[in-house]
Amino acid sequence: MTAPSGSPRTDSGALSPPVQVSGPSSPSSLPTGPTAVLRRIGGSALTVFPIALSGTVFGWTTDGPTTTAILNRFVERGGTFIDTADSYAGGRSEIMIGNWMRERGNRDRLTIATKVGKSADNPGLSALAVERAVKASLQRLRVSHIDLLYLHIDDESVPFDETLLAVDELIRAGDVRYFGGSHHTGNRLFEARIASGQLGVAPMVAVQNHYNLVHRDEYEGDLARVVAQLDLGVMPRFALAGGFLTGKYRSRADLERYRRGPEAAPHLNRHGLKLLSTMDRIAERTGTTVTTVGLSWLLSRPSVVAPVVSVSHSDQLDAVMAAPWTALSRHELTELDRVSAERRTQR
Incomplete structure (x- = not known):
């Protein structure tokens, strides 16, 4: 999906480059198109609305x-980025998304991400498993290509060269546009980038990792530094x-x-x-919700593109989709950093 160029947001560090377009004056008056x-x-x-809807x-x-x-x-609330996996509900998630896209006729307006490596039918990341898994996902999603393919596991039983060559073949064939990692350490991401360069194949462009206000250590150490050095887009899960x-x-x-x-x-x-109490106060000041505040904090973090969010009812999306419109002040971000860091050091 493309959009006009614009100025990047610089709330807190270098963020994934956004594309600025007009939006509403307050989160309560969300638009009905991707004008975020x-x-x-x-x-x-790939440019996306900065919330990824999880199909888990x-x-x-x-x-x-x-x-x-x-x-x-x-x-309707402007979303463009849908995230699923071949292992979600045994493939039913992909089928439901595919049927919905076909009925709506909106495939060209969406960015579709899926993951391979965990399904019962095609486990692991051998060349054969990757090829078969992607072909099966294409059929379930009823699409000609996958915009962003994640390696859902770090399969150390298979040489990176084999997996990378298999993914590159799929990219060259037009079945996949870009790919990224999941559950990979910083060292493994570096290994993958070096191997990609040596093989002359497409490199990873994204990583999906566990990251939120109560789970920061896993990402904010070596992984964050590697992400910045390799220019990877971050999609926080959970x-x-x-x-x-x-x-x-x-x-x-x-x-x-x-x-x-x-x-x-x-x-x-x-x-x-204590963290929730702090979020309550910020939500009251900004006229939003705790959900919105938590996601807005994530969107202020370096390299974060789109938090991956799962909902069980459609009305829960209003608070979720308000996050890109809610620019927390530097003081509010610092307050959240301090309280969540206190939790980490004292737990």
């Missing part, structure tokens, strides 16, 4: 009508910490009330509640 600050994914030509629950905890309602609301950063888990009773309670449980402690 689009961001470019690493060194690729499609065909698993959400049925067909609910999935369709979520997808419809996402694009962006809302299993729902904890939506603010709906404040007690043990809340954990028992919701399906995803166990995912949020590790964060329900004194420090987690």
Whole structure:
């Protein structure tokens, strides 16, 4: 997807280059098209609305009508970037997204990302597994090409050369446009870039990693430095910490009330509640929600392109899609940094 060029946002460090276009005066009056600050994914030509809708629950905890309602609301609110995997609900997620795109006739207006390496039918990242997995994903998605293919695992049993050559063949054939990594360490990303250069094949342009206000250490060390050096676009997964950063888990009773309670449980402690209290105050000042504040913080981080967010109901998207329009002040960002860092050092 393309858009006119513009000035990059510089709230906090060097961000993935966005493409500036007009937007509403407040998050409560969201537009119905992709008129947000689009961001470019690493060194690729892909520019996307800075929220990626995850298909992880499609065909698993959400049925067909609910999935369709979520997808419809996402694009109506300006979304352009959909993220899934061949292993999500045994491939049903890809099928549901593919059927929806075919019915809406909107494939050309979307950026589609999927992942290979974890499916039961084509596990691992051998050349044969990658080729078969991508062909199967193309059929389920009912598309001619995948915009962004992730290696869903770091399969150290297969030489990087073999995987990289297989992906490059798919890129040359037009089945894949760009690719990235997931669950890869900084050292492994460097190895992949060196191997790509030696082989003369396409390099990774993106990485999807676990990153949010209560899970920062994994990314903010060596991985962040490597990402910057290699000009990779970052798509944080678990962006809302299993729902904890939506603010709906404040007690043990809340954990028992919701399906995803166990995912949020590790964060329900004194420090987690202090962070939520800080987010509550910022949400009140900005006229938004805890969800919006958590995602806006992520969007202020260096190299972050689009947090990957999963919702179970379409009405949950309003708070999610407000994040790109909510520019937190430097003071608010510093406050969130301080409180979340305090949680890390004192837990």
